[in-house]
Amino acid sequence: MVYDVAIIGSGPGGYVAAIRAGQLGKKVLLVEKDKLGGVCLNYGCIPSKAIIHIAHLYRKIKWMNEIGLAMGEIELDYAKIKSWKEQVVDRLRKGIKFLLDSYGVEQIQGNAKIFEGGKIEVEGKSFDTKNIIIATGSSPLELPNLKIDGKDVLDSTAALELTELPKRLLVVGGGAIGLELGCAFQNFGSELFVVEIMDQLLPGFDKEVSEVIKRNITKKGGHVYLNSKVVEVKKANGKINVVIDTQGKNEELEVDKILLSVGRKPNNQDINLKGLGVDKKGFVQVDEFQRTNLENVFAIGDITGPPFLAHRASKQGIVAAEVISGMKSAYDYRAIPSTFFTDPEIISIGKSQEEASKEREILVGKFPFLALGRALTQGSTEGFVKVIADKQSNVILGIQAVGEGVSELNGEATLAIEATLTLEDLGLVMHAHPTLSEALMESAENALRKAIHILNR
Numbered sequence: 001m002v003y004d005v006a007i008i009g010s011g012p013g014g015y016v017a018a019i020r021a022g023q024l025g026k027k028v029l030l031v032e033k034d035k036l037g038g039v040c041l042n043y044g045c046i047p048s049k050a051i052i053h054i055a056h057l058y059r060k061i062k063w064m065n066e067i068g069l070a071m072g073e074i075e076l077d078y079a080k081i082k083s084w085k086e087q088v089v090d091r092l093r094k095g096i097k098f099l100l101d102s103y104g105v106e107q108i109q110g111n112a113k114i115f116e117g118g119k120i121e122v123e124g125k126s127f128d129t130k131n132i133i134i135a136t137g138s139s140p141l142e143l144p145n146l147k148i149d150g151k152d153v154l155d156s157t158a159a160l161e162l163t164e165l166p167k168r169l170l171v172v173g174g175g176a177i178g179l180e181l182g183c184a185f186q187n188f189g190s191e192l193f194v195v196e197i198m199d200q201l202l203p204g205f206d207k208e209v210s211e212v213i214k215r216n217i218t219k220k221g222g223h224v225y226l227n228s229k230v231v232e233v234k235k236a237n238g239k240i241n242v243v244i245d246t247q248g249k250n251e252e253l254e255v256d257k258i259l260l261s262v263g264r265k266p267n268n269q270d271i272n273l274k275g276l277g278v279d280k281k282g283f284v285q286v287d288e289f290q291r292t293n294l295e296n297v298f299a300i301g302d303i304t305g306p307p308f309l310a311h312r313a314s315k316q317g318i319v320a321a322e323v324i325s326g327m328k329s330a331y332d333y334r335a336i337p338s339t340f341f342t343d344p345e346i347i348s349i350g351k352s353q354e355e356a357s358k359e360r361e362i363l364v365g366k367f368p369f370l371a372l373g374r375a376l377t378q379g380s381t382e383g384f385v386k387v388i389a390d391k392q393s394n395v396i397l398g399i400q401a402v403g404e405g406v407s408e409l410n411g412e413a414t415l416a417i418e419a420t421l422t423l424e425d426l427g428l429v430m431h432a433h434p435t436l437s438e439a440l441m442e443s444a445e446n447a448l449r450k451a452i453h454i455l456n457r
Contacts, residue, residue: 012040015096046092047280142260267303334418349398398417
């Protein structure tokens with residue numbers, strides 16, 4: 001049998017591509033070496049957000065005790081929480097399998113090797129296909145002096161498998177994955193230490209946003225080391241002693257676990273395709289149709305490089321499936337939404353203030369949650385919404401926000417940039433009161449110096 005398309009990897013790119021190709025009547029083979037849904041569903045996006053949500057509730061219940069809704073002592077059973085998390089993952093995995101089966105997608109578990117001429121080998125069995133979609137994803141990077149062992153030095157997968165909370169947790173790397181889990185464990189009661197080699201958390205993102213995260217971590221008793229790096233790790237008597245070079249001075253910490261989160265590398269070890277175009281880090285290069293430089297070979301998701309986002313992989317998967325099916329489809333990189341479930345949450349769409357200001361004259365509007373009724377009623381006044389626009393045309397170039405619940409603003413913010421809306425367009429839309437979305441309207445109007453609920457300066 002010759003398949004119309006073989007997809008290697010069933011993460012949020014691979015399984016979505018398989019479903020879309022199945023909808024379009026293609027004969028599809030989907031190969032997964034581990035569990036259906038890939039890293040995102042089983043070890044990343046979904047389980048981490050389940051844990052993060054419970055950690056948020058745990059902190060929120062404590063706050064409720066402070067404002068008059070007393071519920072007494074809270075009993076934390078982390079092993080039971082982990083079990084619930086697995087139930088959530090299992091339910092979603094079954095839902096994906098139902099959809100794949102419904103569209104006639106053949107699924108095989110095993111390690112796939114890709115060869116020239118449309119040849120796929122899975123656990124000794126060969127398969128022929130007209131098209132190949134590489135969706136093999138990425139894996140955590142390690143440091144020369146810090147290797148992941150799954151016991152003391154953890155990646156995000158191992159951190160989510162813990163059955164007991166570490167009393168003292170060191171996160172090496174101030175990016176999204178490390179900070180999301182670090183903030184969750186801190187909300188559960190772990191003492192948090194974060195080491196970042198750059199001069200801000202979340203390097204490359206809005207500095208005002210990252211400063212809110214840093215301030216919130218330290219306010220809750222955590223410790224953030226910027227311009228710092230781990231120089232030595234010593235293990236003895238069940239404890240981990242870590243020497244940190246922080247701005248030229250050494251400091252020693254004693255922790256229970258280390259979460260290493262310093263970037264990701266491509267899973268390209270089984271791609272046996274001569275001449276396949278890759279960059280210097282090994283990520284597969286693609287055009288807007290997700291085509292590689294080799295005929296009938298496509299690539300989607302993390303294997304194509306950053307940003308490492310599930311929704312980006314899914315969009316790329318749809319494009320690849322549609323192009324293979326002869327449809328006019330292409331991936332538009334204009335507005336890729338980033339959402340980080342730190343404490344508080346972050347969204348970033350389009351250009352940051354720093355990026356935009358290097359290219360042109362801009363207008364910046366900002367609205368603080370301290371002036372937002374909905375935020376006050378939730379007891380979550382930390383944060384703001386910021387809108388960046390071109391000064392000449394007022395077209396919105398970027399939107400960033402930080403605060404409790406801002407992940408739900410992502411859709412409107414992305415649409416505003418994707419649809420090339422102006423500040424006037426966003427400001428004219430009537431937003432329900434009291435909601436967090438009012439901050440989008442008010443920040444747009446602040447850029448035009450006509451916001452109602454703050455002084456326009």
